[in-house]
Every structure is written in structure tokens, then in C-alpha cells.
Amino acid sequence: MNKEFVKKIKIQTAPLLSLLVPFLPFLLLTLFWVLTEITVNPFGEFPFVDDWMYSRCVYVWVTKGKFWLCDFQAVTLFAQAAWGALFALIFGFSMTALRFSVLLLGWFGSLMAYRMFREAPGSRGLSFFAALTFAATPFYVLLSNTFMTDVPFVALTVSAFIFLMRWIRDEKAFDLVLGLLFACAASLVRQLALVIPFSFSLAYLFKNEFKKKSFLVGVIACGAVAGTLWVYRVWLESFGGVPYMLASKQSVFTDILKTILEPSGAIFFRKLLWAFLVRFCVVWIYLGVFLFPFLLIVFPVQWKGFSIKERWLGSAGALLFLAGVIACLLDIHRIMPLGMPLLYDFGLGNETCMSGETLFTPKAPVLFWQVVTGVGLLGGGWLVLHIVVALKRLFKALVTRKDLSAQWGTVLCFSAICIHFFPYGISGHFDRYQLFYIPLVLFWIIQSCGSMPRLSFRSFAPLAWILLIIVGFFSIAATHDCLTQNRTRWGVLRYLMNEGKISPFEIDGGYEFNGWYTYDPNYRKKASLSWWWVADDKYRVTSGPIPGYSVLFQAAYVQWMPPRKRSIFALKRIAEKRLADTGPSKTVYEF
16 A cells, blocks of 8 residues: 555656756756855955956946946946946945845856756756856856956856857747847957857858858847947947047057067067967866866766777877977976966965065965866866867868768857957966856867767766865855955955044055055056055055064954965054155045
8 A cells, every 4th residue: 555655656746856857957056056155155345356446337327327437447347337236226336236246147157057058969967067067166156256247248158159059050030139139248248259249150150051141140140249349339439438448458459460560570479479378278277177077077978989090189189288288387387376366376366466465375285286287287188189089070071061060069169269268368368267268168068978878977977076076165165265355354444444544545455445445547656566556555454464564453364275364464664655646536435
């Protein structure tokens, strides 16, 4: 009787479970975000790195009804500012409200990443692991807890690609319109969203084997996004002009070309090319590290899918790549963390945005970073092996004019990554820019694996899960520590201003503090002061004592990553020093 009852229950619940299974990855990703935010504690009235200028744009907009852009910013920002202004109007202006506006986009972006991976013919479980790999990336967790543009841009980009991929597959007008709307919105966060229609157009050309209709759709797509940027620029010029940094980014290639054409241009070109290659190697090492858990799972399936010739060719390409990367690392005498870091020696955040912080940055053992660099080389090498095989198949399809339509995923992902990297490879590449590449690489790998049985991915699955948990723990712990440090630092700064009655023009409080309070487009930098608009550094807020300054007081805080106990110091200069007048605007913006 009991057995029959249990059997009846199973039969009745089976349809319900089958309905819930497709939503389970979304629920698990949501649970990950909820637990992450409970742990890191996103509350606090402080800006982070560049988001002081983005926040000030929202502040001016909601308090004065005027759209204002800082001359120091280099992104379009409008869509994100409008999104943040909506939250500010509902909840009142605060950095916490703006942070939650991006947190919502971070959660949305992780769900959209999973949905994009499902557009490839892979299993649901593999797509979920890929989405969790993306969501647990240190930069994604940290920047979701800021008002920086990185996460909103990636969330909108991924959403645009989902619908454009559907158009490539089904050619439904609704998908094309929605995809282009997301692409236009992304372009009003960062102008490099032009990557989206260009890579989509190339992919669609391959899918339709270069038919005339494909060219027309490509022109429409590129015209929609480029037209959006043109209208926005005209609008800015009619209301106060284009910010200096935004305009200068558009002229950087002209300036480089002029320099190359000068008599000494050959030397400059060689240095520029070497810097470009070094930045490319750095990007690939980071991708190798962050994607390593996922690469472990798909490695057996991918390797079995390669022919003997492809294995030899790919391995040769990977070895040549590794030799070049090692040569770059030896030339710059560096191991991870590399580049212009948000990932510093033993944590995440803005350590370099505080005065004298290089003296107090926690140091991880050299062996630790050697191992991490080795993992990056191994993962990057495997990616290159796969790329060599993919390019060989793409070249064969172009020559034989067979299976061109099957190459659209490779074309879309490769072109998007290359176009996005090119300007940054020339002008400078921050480590947080990796976020754009990660979902594209993951989609491409899932698509290349095809509809393989779920059991095919179990060989290294336990180790991959362990590594992903370690990465996720670091992301959450380091983000928690970064936010805790900033809450403490800004508590000290507000105490100096409110209780000590000290003007912000007498304080070197770090990049964000002086950006918010003392920014002046006409500021003239002095060698004796930090570069971030410091009028006078009579008082400084740092993570430790500095020669020539006495300690007024210190505020201790506890973090998760070692060292557990750290402090923020309020310092006062012992001896007076002569300062030339920089002519600050004396305009103070309060939170």
C-alpha cells in the first residue's frame, strides 16, 4: 500500500518538476546573488574609483534638472545615468541607491548570460556552470556593487546578443528590433557598443553565405547604433559641449597616426606594437585564470572532437603562444596581478586611489602568484589551441565555400573580441575590461562542444566545482573587504570635515574624495601633491603612517582576507610647505 502511494505521488509530481526544471538555473543564480549581497553588505555612502563622476551626473540631474557630464569622463553614460536617476527619484539620491541600481543589472546580466549560453546547442547544466563562472568572476561581483559602467554595459551587451542571435537563427523581426534597442542602450553607456552591430553583421553574412539581404540587415544594424551615438553627440554639443576626455578618446587614433608618420615614427611604432602585444598577453592570462574551472569541464569533450591533424596544429600554436607570453612576462619582470589592476596583490579594490597606498598594500606570497600565473598560462594556452583549430576550420570553409553558415558563432565572438580589444590594446587596457570577453568566449566554447551528452563533461567536474567555489569565495570576501575599507575611510573623512571643521581643500583623501569635493577642470598638477585635484595636503587619510605627518587618530576594521586587522589613519602635516595657488573652484558637493 505504501509503495503504491509513493508511486502515485511520484507520477503526480513529475509534470510539476518538469515544469520547474527550466527555471531552476535562474533560481539558483538568483540565490547566488542574494547570498552574495547579504555577505558583502553593499550599503554605504561612498563612491568607488570613477563612479564619483557618474554619481555626480545623477546628483546634478535630479537636484537641478540639468544633464551634466564631467570633463574627466570618457564614456557616454546617458542610459546608466537615466537608470540611476530613476532610483534616485524613487528612493532619494544616495550612493547606496545608485549601487542597488547596478546590483539589479548585475543580477539581470547573469540571467541573460545563462540565456545566451542556451542559444548554443549545449546542455542546460553546462550553460548554468558557464553562467555561474561568469557571475562569480571577481570583477563582476565587485563592480556590481558600484556605480561603474562595466556591469551595466556588459548586461546590455549580452542582452543585445541574445536577440540578435535569435534573429540569425529564426529571422523574426521582433528579435532584430529588440536586439538593436539593447545595442543602442549599451552605446549610451559606452560608445564601444558599436562592436555589437559590426560583429552581428559579420556573423549574419556568414550565416546567409553573403547574400544581398545580409548586407542590408548589417547596414541597418550598424546605422542604428552609429546613428544613436551621432544624435547623442549633436545633443551634447547643443547643451554645453562634449566632455574633454570623451572627445579626446575619439581623436586618439589620429594622434597616433600623426606620430607614426613623423621622422622618429618607426621607433614609436615598434614600442606601440610591443605594448599592444603585452596587453594582449595579459588579457589572455586573465581569461585563462577566470575560465579555468569551465575549461576543465569541457577539455575532454573538445579534445576528442579534434582530428589528429588539428591536435598537432593546435598544440603547436599553443606552444608558440606560451613562448611569446613568457617572453613578455620576462621583459616586463612581472607575474599576476598584471596590467592596470583592480585586482591588486591580495584583494580587490582601489588601493592605488589612496595617497601612499603602495607602502601598505597587503602582499601575497610570491609562490601563490606564480601558481596563479601558471594556471593562467595553462588556461590561455588551451584557449589558443582551440582558437587555432577554429580558425583552421573557418579558413577551410571560406576556401571550399562549404559549411559557411556553421561558422557564424566563431565569427561573431572573434570579431567582437578583436574589435573591442583593438582601441584598448593601443591606448591602455584595465583588468576590469575582461568582463566583456568572458561571456563571448564561454558562448563560443559551448557552441563548439555541440549537443554532447551530459555524462561527457563529468571527468574533471568535481575539481572544476572546487576551483569555482574558491574563485567565488575570493570574489565575495575581497568585495566585502573593499566595501568595508571604503566605509571606514569615508567615516574618517567625514569626521575630519564635520567634527574637525576641516575644509576638503586641505585634505588629500584619495582619488574619489578629491574628485567629488575638489574637482576642477582647470587644476594644475604639482609634483609635491597627488595628481587627483589636491589643493593642499595638510591632512591626509591613508592606510598607515607617512613620514612628515603625525597621526591624529586611526579607525580599525576587520576584513576576511589576510591581514585580518587593518586601520585607516588620519594624518596631519608636521611642517608647513609652500604651495602655489591652483585656483580650485571651491565648489563642494555634499552627499
